[in-house]
Amino acid sequence: MTLQIGIIGTGWFSKVHADILARMEGVRVASVCGTSLEKAEAMASVYDAVGYGELEHMLDGEKLDAVYICVPPMSHGSIESELIRRGIPFLVEKPLSTGMDVPRQVLDQVQKSGLLTSVGYHFRYQEAAQVLQQSMKEQTVGMALGRWMGGMPGSPGGGVRTVQEDNS
Numbered sequence: 001m002t003l004q005i006g007i008i009g010t011g012w013f014s015k016v017h018a019d020i021l022a023r024m025e026g027v028r029v030a031s032v033c034g035t036s037l038e039k040a041e042a043m044a045s046v047y048d049a050v051g052y053g054e055l056e057h058m059l060d061g062e063k064l065d066a067v068y069i070c071v072p073p074m075s076h077g078s079i080e081s082e083l084i085r086r087g088i089p090f091l092v093e094k095p096l097s098t099g100m101d102v103p104r105q106v107l108d109q110v111q112k113s114g115l116l117t118s119v120g121y122h123f124r125y126q127e128a129a130q131v132l133q134q135s136m137k138e139q140t141v142g143m144a145l146g147r148w149m150g151g152m153p154g155s156p157g158g159g160v161r162t163v164q165e166d167n168s
Contacts, residue, residue: 003027006058008079009070010034010043013093017068017120022047033058055082064088077102084109089116 005021007014007029018029029047033055034040041051052058059082069079069092076096083090084106096103096119110117135141 001026003065004030004063006031006033006062006064006067007043007049007070008033008055008058008067009093010039011070014068014070015043015046017070017093018043018047021068030064031058031062055079059083059086059088066090069093073098077105080106081109084113084115087113087115091118091120093120 003026005027007018010032014032018032021027021029029044029049031050031052032040032044032047033052034043035053037051037053039051040053044051050058050062052061058064065088067083067088067090069076069083069090071079071093073095074097076092080090080092092106096106132144
């Protein structure tokens with residue numbers, strides 16, 4: 001059996017996910033949905049998939065086992081609601097919103113449905129995150145600082161900002 005995966009979004013990170021999925025045994029990128037049919041078809045052609053310009057057309061036209069949602073924060077809510085309504089598991093890339101209303105709405109729908117979902121947060125399963133989680137159970141944390149080490153491309157929806165410190 002080959003898992004049929006849909007991708008929503010045609011940006012850089014959608015392509016990262018699609019490339020990884022395309023290399024996996026037993027997995028096929030079956031469809032891509034973009035803000036335009038042209039963008040979707042261009043990306044889909046790389047994976048021998050079908051491109052769609054409308055979410056409903058993709059979901060009506062394909063039998064998908066799961067969907068990756070890789071869209072900017074302001075585009076979330078209705079996508080997740082439609083996938084939940086149809087019972088299609090999904091991975092959603094962060095950030096899910098610029099506020100809390102949409103994430104709470106999606107969480108409520110997911111909890112009521114019992115649908116398998118995940119958020120693309122790659123540090124969640126690293127050992128340091130597990131150690132921190134255990135430490136937080138054992139003591140009160142007064143402050144935590146986090147830093148990103150490494151390269152990170154700019155992202156119009158990702159909220160990536162560069163801060164320069166003056167240490168003079």
